[in-house]
Amino acid sequence: AVVVVAALVAARARRRLTAMILVGVTGYGTALLFILHGAPDLALTQFLVETVTIVMFVLVLRRLPRRFSARPIRATRRFRVALGVAVGLVTAGMAYVAAGSRTATPISADFPDEAVSYGGGKNVVNVTLVDIRAWDTMGEIAVLVVAATGVASLIFRGTRALDLRSGIPGAGRQQSSRPRWLTTGATSRQQSVILQVVTRLLFHAILLFAIYLLFSGHNAPGGGFAAGLVAGLGLAVRYLAGGRTELNGAAPVDAGFVLGAGLFVAVGTGVAAMLLGGEFLQSATLDFHLPLLGHVHFVTSVFFDVGVFLIVVGLVLDILRSLGAEMDRQEEDDEQENEPAGVREEELV
Template sequence: MVALPGGVMLAGRPWSAEGRAWDTPAQAVVAAGVIVAAVIAVRASRRLTAMILVGVTGYGTAVLFVLHGAPDLALTQFLVETVTIAMFVLVLRRLPPRFSRRPSRRGRAAIGVAVGVVAAGMAYAATSARQAEPISSGFADLAVSYGGGDNVVNVILVDIRAWDTMGEIAVLVAAATGVASLIFRGSAALRRRTGSPGPASRTPVAGRWLATAPRPATEGTSIILQVVTRLLFHVIVLLSVYLLFSGHNAPGGGFAAGLVCGLALTVRYLAGGRAELNAAAPVDAGAVLGAGLFVSVGTGAAAMLLGGDVLQSATLDLSLPVLGEVHLVTSVFFDIGVYLIVVALVLDILRSLGAPIGADDISMDDSSVKTMKEEPV
């Protein structure tokens, strides 16, 4: 990558000489912080430290989106980075706290810097070498006249390029299924993964802040976290529903809303363990994944059966008794399918990567656990 594409790029110089380093000084400050965090992450010896620093680079990128006036991208980036950090923690607790000692760290760092410079140069060359008018120049008007929404980003995802989104959610379903299949290799463990918590763990316990009594492995959970979880869980879920239905005209949408709901479930898991997660979502994640994909595909098929194109949206203005005048775009059902898939993805990952939080939850044999703990990665 460095020698061939990088060499061709330097020889041909397919970019414009005109340009500017930044629009506001704040962008330069944030970019400098991202660079510093990335350099320190490479030199970090602890896995948790490196993970946090990588997260800082992601949050810095989200801040750049804000400064560029892209709230939808910023919201999604913030949520993805937060969920990613939570998943990293679930994996890192099973690994040694420090990286194994390896030679030639400077050589690897030099290769990383070279690849980063070439990748950035390619991005700059691709954006500055355009000669034809971009196809997206008419998306803003089409989002309102054709898609029925003011949020051009959401209309692009669920209408203008809905086929791309369909492929992406299919990949999410495959990824969630693959994670569960790799971790729960036996049929009995796979049945335990579905989240049937049993009558004892579903019964609320008097004097507890959470719905279930903590298991022995989680009795040391902070009481402050339990109180905050009880106060905020339903608020976060309601916020996710608001983002789901407001995303067609404001920042939000099915993907961001699903991540918010997934974070609410993550908080319940961190506060009370697997039993608390099962009490909050007593459903099979695989079934929810299938339901979400069915809703999204069914939305496209219904449009075709009604005489339109596949995944074509229709705008309906309804007068309902309690709600009054309602402006409904059928692509919201496609977004609901995306919402269900993202929520089920987070739920499945929590039950898969987070299943061995207690001794009674370990679904892998002792030799596998011992290898994961002792083998340097």
């Protein structure tokens, strides 16, 4: 009921921000449906994806008018409503008929046993992504890399923008050599020092939680994709607290390098399996004893998950720098162009 009401109200919303929040409510409601149907892994991923999507929407909406353009005439609106309802009913009917007409036993019925015996993990969703259907995941992360590269190439222009993408703190400006811990020294009147301090204190805990999800995902809810989204949200919070300078201070690395490293690790995991006599992306289970830690159950597919983690982090970092930091730079340039010449001369003095 919440999803349906939010979707209907979003379609009639006049403000862009209101519509975006209502669309987010439909996503969170879908995540709650996953929880009610016993799919915590999908629910965790849906919550994280919806949150990251809302952040990206906010970054873009600040450069757009607050309200949508003028509504079409009443007859056109009625036709669009009727068309939307018809498409929704047909799609729902097709899904219902397709699910109810299954006669053969689905192949996924054997996944729980094979996930433990062949994949070495109890989380069927994660084992499916990094082992049983690893080729599908390989194609998906390759698409993510291409999408991130396309976004950056469409938005970034000029040497200064490329310096910004590479994570060079304060590109084009001189930086103080004195190290700072709680703030980067770039606080403006629109930014809160308290928020920056709290964000810095929580940032490392967020990264530790992301690493926990990365390595526990083979037997519990989590995995490389969810861990990458958590780490990406940590970077997003740093950016929202202190702008592009705070973001570059948290991740002084080229987003393209992180994306390439992730794809290299993922492909390298498959190639290493072939060199050791197995098939591409075939995983192996290792059980050994370590001092202090005791018995360790290790599956080589975790390296593939690390590649997925790096690609998701690189994607979020690239989008933050593209849709966020680059827009900040453009706004600053616009403000400088609109300032009177006497004010700029006084600032230079």
